[in-house]
Amino acid sequence: MLTLNPKDLDARVFYSYLTGTVAPRPIAFVSSIDKAGNVNLSPFSFFNIMGINPPLLVFAPNNRGRDGSKKDTTLNISEVHEVVINMVDFAMVQQMSLASVEYPRGTNEFVKAGFTPEPSLLVTPPRVKESPAQFECKVLEVREIGTMNLYICQIIMAHFSEHIIGENGKIDQRKTDWVARLGADWYAHISEGAMFEVEKPNTKIGIGYDAIPESIRLSKILTGNHLGQLGNIEALPTKEEVLAFRQTPLLKDIFDQVMNGCAYLENLLHDEAQRLLAQNKVKEAWLVLLQSQNDFLKDD
Numbered sequence: 001m002l003t004l005n006p007k008d009l010d011a012r013v014f015y016s017y018l019t020g021t022v023a024p025r026p027i028a029f030v031s032s033i034d035k036a037g038n039v040n041l042s043p044f045s046f047f048n049i050m051g052i053n054p055p056l057l058v059f060a061p062n063n064r065g066r067d068g069s070k071k072d073t074t075l076n077i078s079e080v081h082e083v084v085i086n087m088v089d090f091a092m093v094q095q096m097s098l099a100s101v102e103y104p105r106g107t108n109e110f111v112k113a114g115f116t117p118e119p120s121l122l123v124t125p126p127r128v129k130e131s132p133a134q135f136e137c138k139v140l141e142v143r144e145i146g147t148m149n150l151y152i153c154q155i156i157m158a159h160f161s162e163h164i165i166g167e168n169g170k171i172d173q174r175k176t177d178w179v180a181r182l183g184a185d186w187y188a189h190i191s192e193g194a195m196f197e198v199e200k201p202n203t204k205i206g207i208g209y210d211a212i213p214e215s216i217r218l219s220k221i222l223t224g225n226h227l228g229q230l231g232n233i234e235a236l237p238t239k240e241e242v243l244a245f246r247q248t249p250l251l252k253d254i255f256d257q258v259m260n261g262c263a264y265l266e267n268l269l270h271d272e273a274q275r276l277l278a279q280n281k282v283k284e285a286w287l288v289l290l291q292s293q294n295d296f297l298k299d300d
């Protein structure tokens, strides 16, 4: 373990450890405007959703490392307390990166990076037409902490491209194609192939990791992810269910292999459970695993 106290390191060096580990981070592509009407567009990955009611987004431009001066976004918000936060998908990533160049104050990055400004409904800065999700926000608060300007923004209007909406009128995650920021020059492309579902545990009370019999918990085949799935079951199958499952062709085959001395029962059962868990068949995995739990199968 590399253990670091931020006090012992230059802030920029510690920052590289942070950006490489607090990742992936979504990217706020922020359009802002000054009192004279000059528009600015810049990406910020110190960003997230921080409230539901009211809906809040938070992002944080640092002051420039070079001379400590405030970035154009910060200066604009000090004049006009409104922004549009546009989300960034894969089709936009290179142009978004181009917009992060430190052009002189007053430069319109919509023009420099080739994005299309679309008038907002309730705020003065324009939206990025190419972005699949655009949030018109009023800036509620700024907290200046060290070199950081942390903005708390309330969403007062939101726009979502029909390309990411599913049949139920909600966002269909499989239709989105977001990018996110990692450390150094790395990004993540969060397309359908990179996504997976984890059943929400809060709809039921799982038995928990500690209730899993020790020989299963200490398995050399099952991983922490498998044990997390197993611990999420509300109740173990009954002894009758386990014994009835022994008659299935799958288990007959396993028991035959063991009778012929081909393999060790527990390993075969754990291998099979692993396959079932990969298909999210948690109860079946338990029915397999409990076949070798003599304590469990003993007559009361």
Ligand SMILES: Cc1cc2nc3c(=O)[nH]c(=O)nc-3n(C[C@H](O)[C@H](O)[C@H](O)COP(=O)(O)O)c2cc1C
Pocket (backbone or CB within 6 Å): 027, 040, 041, 042, 043, 044, 045, 046, 047, 060, 061, 062, 063, 070, 071, 072, 073, 074, 096, 097, 099, 100, 101, 102, 103, 181
């Ligand atoms: C993907 C990405 C994320 C960024 N995140 C941040 C950030 O969270 N905070 C920050 O100060 N700068 C961040 N930057 C750098 C700013 O975008 C850059 O300094 C920009 O020039 C600021 O523009 P402005 O002076 O027009 O506001 C990021 C750049 C990129 C490409």
